[in-house]
Amino acid sequence: MLSFVGLGLYDERSITVRGRDELERADRAFAEQYTSRLAGASLADLESTHGIDIEPRDRAGVEQDPEPVLAAADTGRVAFLVGGDPMVSTTHVDLRLRAHDRGIETRVVHGTTAQTAASSLTGLQNYRFGTATTLPFPETHGGVPDSVLDTVEANRERGRHTLVYLDIHAAEDRLMTGDVATALLADHLDCAGVVVARAGSDDPLVRADELSTLADESFGPPLHLLVIPGDLHPLERDALSAFGDAPAATLDGN
Amino acid sequence: MLSFVGLGLYDERSITVRGRDELERADRAFAEQYTSRLAGASLADLESTHGIDIEPRDRAGVEQDPEPVLAAADTGRVAFLVGGDPMVSTTHVDLRLRAHDRGIETRVVHGTTAQTAASSLTGLQNYRFGTATTLPFPETHGGVPDSVLDTVEANRERGRHTLVYLDIHAAEDRLMTGDVATALLADHLDCAGVVVARAGSDDPLVRADELSTLADESFGPPLHLLVIPGDLHPLERDALSAFGDAPAATLDGN
Numbered sequence: 275m276l277s278f279v280g281l282g283l284y285d286e287r288s289i290t291v292r293g294r295d296e297l298e299r300a301d302r303a304f305a306e307q308y309t310s311r312l313a314g315a316s317l318a319d320l321e322s323t324h325g326i327d328i329e330p331r332d333r334a335g336v337e338q339d340p341e342p343v344l345a346a347a348d349t350g351r352v353a354f355l356v357g358g359d360p361m362v363s364t365t366h367v368d369l370r371l372r373a374h375d376r377g378i379e380t381r382v383v384h385g386t387t388a389q390t391a392a393s394s395l396t397g398l399q400n401y402r403f404g405t406a407t408t409l410p411f412p413e414t415h416g417g418v419p420d421s422v423l424d425t426v427e428a429n430r431e432r433g434r435h436t437l438v439y440l441d442i443h444a445a446e447d448r449l450m451t452g453d454v455a456t457a458l459l460a461d462h463l464d465c466a467g468v469v470v471a472r473a474g475s476d477d478p479l480v481r482a483d484e485l486s487t488l489a490d491e492s493f494g495p496p497l498h499l500l501v502i503p504g505d506l507h508p509l510e511r512d513a514l515s516a517f518g519d520a521p522a523a524t525l526d527g528n
Numbered sequence: 529m530l531s532f533v534g535l536g537l538y539d540e541r542s543i544t545v546r547g548r549d550e551l552e553r554a555d556r557a558f559a560e561q562y563t564s565r566l567a568g569a570s571l572a573d574l575e576s577t578h579g580i581d582i583e584p585r586d587r588a589g590v591e592q593d594p595e596p597v598l599a600a601a602d603t604g605r606v607a608f609l610v611g612g613d614p615m616v617s618t619t620h621v622d623l624r625l626r627a628h629d630r631g632i633e634t635r636v637v638h639g640t641t642a643q644t645a646a647s648s649l650t651g652l653q654n655y656r657f658g659t660a661t662t663l664p665f666p667e668t669h670g671g672v673p674d675s676v677l678d679t680v681e682a683n684r685e686r687g688r689h690t691l692v693y694l695d696i697h698a699a700e701d702r703l704m705t706g707d708v709a710t711a712l713l714a715d716h717l718d719c720a721g722v723v724v725a726r727a728g729s730d731d732p733l734v735r736a737d738e739l740s741t742l743a744d745e746s747f748g749p750p751l752h753l754l755v756i757p758g759d760l761h762p763l764e765r766d767a768l769s770a771f772g773d774a775p776a777a778t779l780d781g782n
Contacts (some may be wrong), residue, residue, distance in 0.1 A: 280640075281732045282544055282638075283638060286545075287544065287545040287546040287549065288544055288545070288546060289545055290536055290541065290542055290543065290544050290545070290640060290726065291540075291541040291542070291544070291545060291548055292541040292728075292730075294545055303568055319633055327563065335529050343779065352584070359645075359654075360648065360649050361647070361648035361649075362644075362647075362648070362654050364653065364761075364763055367651045367763055367767055368763060370651075370767075370771075371651075371763075371766055371770055374770045375770075375772070381730070382649055382732075383645075384536075384537060384640040384644060384645050384648060384727075386534075386544060386613070386638040386639060386640055387639060387641075387644050389643070389644070389654070390616075390638060390639075390641050390643065390644065391612045391613075391638050393613075393615070393616075394614065394615035394616070394638060394746065395615075395636060397615070397621045397624075397625075400613075400616055400660065401660060404659070405655065405658070405688075406655060427700070434659075436588050440685070444689050451699075473638075474546075474638055476546075476635075478636075497546060507618075507619055509621055509622060509625075512625055513621055513624075513625060514631075516625055516628045517628070518625075
């Protein structure tokens with residue numbers, strides 16, 4: 275049995291009770307460490323909370339050498355841990371298909387995600403978000419890629435909000451922060467932004483203002499996300515004022 | 529303190545560990561029973577699992593008479609329980625704003641959602657979904673509303689998948705099933721569909737085929753969701769075959 279278990283958003287308490295049960299009765303547990311990491315908990319924190327050894331796996335250790343995980347699942351219960359929801363990345367769908375082809379029973383235990391949290395914390399309605407995008411570190415693409423700006427503009431034309439994931443180099447523990455992201459985008463867009471920090475923790479922060487203003491602020495420990503709002507309903511406007519300290523003038527354009 | 533706690537997708541074990549902790553240390557707990565209900569657990573199940581009395585609230589009891597909830601949160605810790613993620617509905621944002629205006633500290637504890645699960649269980653990639661829609665019971669709108677078909681068509685033109693929520697009349701425990709939904713849509717659309725049943729449970733079901741074929745099948749206990757796929761990547765096609773038993777010919781049009 276191979277169970278893909280979502281660790282959820284932030285730390286060792288972000289997992290669901292079902293996920294924790296699945297983890298605690300596993301014979302072996304692996305954690306992938308390349309598509310995402312919990313900002314608020316280390317592997318050691320997870321191990322001590324759940325009382326089980328967890329074997330880390332990098333990209334090569336899953337994609338090029340899945341055999342140890344599959345062999346363990348042939349004969350025992352294996353929990354494969356992933357930050358957020360476990361099947362968001364294609365690499366995990368691929369592993370699940372390999373297990374299925376081999377006759378191994380698979381299970382998915384869902385986790386909370388940044389997508390829902392960005393909406394929940396800001397008060398921006400989930401169904402009014404368009405397609406999401408990811409802002410890469412500038413050196414990887416020589417600045418802000420056109421595809422990011424195109425996605426934001428296409429959403430805004432239809433009145434939709436855009437969730438912008440900020441680049442993560444998990445292997446180097448390098449995470450783009452909200453001030454860097456808003457500074458990059460302020461060169462191309464003249465609009466409001468909403469930074470969400472530490473979604474899923476006990477002290478999340480939401481801050482809404484002009485991109486150029488946010489570029490001069492700091493938002494504390496990771497993880498940071500950015501939302502570019504589209505048209506705002508009155509309730510969304512009220513929520514950004516109340517929970518994101520947004521100046522009324524900033525939201526007038528939306 | 530007023531904490532909005534997401535119960536997640538399916539039953540009393542779908543809550544996160546953080547949510548469970550928040551619930552168990554609350555002085556009073558309320559559960560809203562009008563935007564969503566857990567398919568796999570009753571209020572009594574939640575009460576016995578978490579060892580706390582839970583007071584149900586209908587729409588009128590939250591929207592027109594929020595005073596008892598707010599008064600309790602003025603002086604003690606209150607957990608306000610909602611299926612899925614707690615802030616998906618505007619009615620809860622409104623309650624949070626009322627609490628904020630009154631100087632009550634608020635907190636959001638996220639839950640797993642149908643949106644993520646529909647993607648995870650089917651292998652359809654999250655970022656390739658367009659805007660979601662809800663299919664109402666036919667008597668409410670005299671058939672399938674144009675808005676539902678327009679959303680599906682607009683998504684398909686852009687190659688995107690559509691998550692179709694099926695109507696729920698929570699107060700009457702009346703839930704639209706996958707066979708009813710696919711029969712309704714098969715009169716208007718000639719394409720594949722993917723029914724997802726019991727997302728978040730230990731025995732979820734995924735079934736992909738022509739809408740007209742799905743209309744003659746049954747999918748067991750609730751909750752049911754429907755996805756209308758857009759363009760399919762090879763991995764998505766493989767996943768629908770492996771986990772949804774999709775005939776190859778059905779997916780050829782995608």
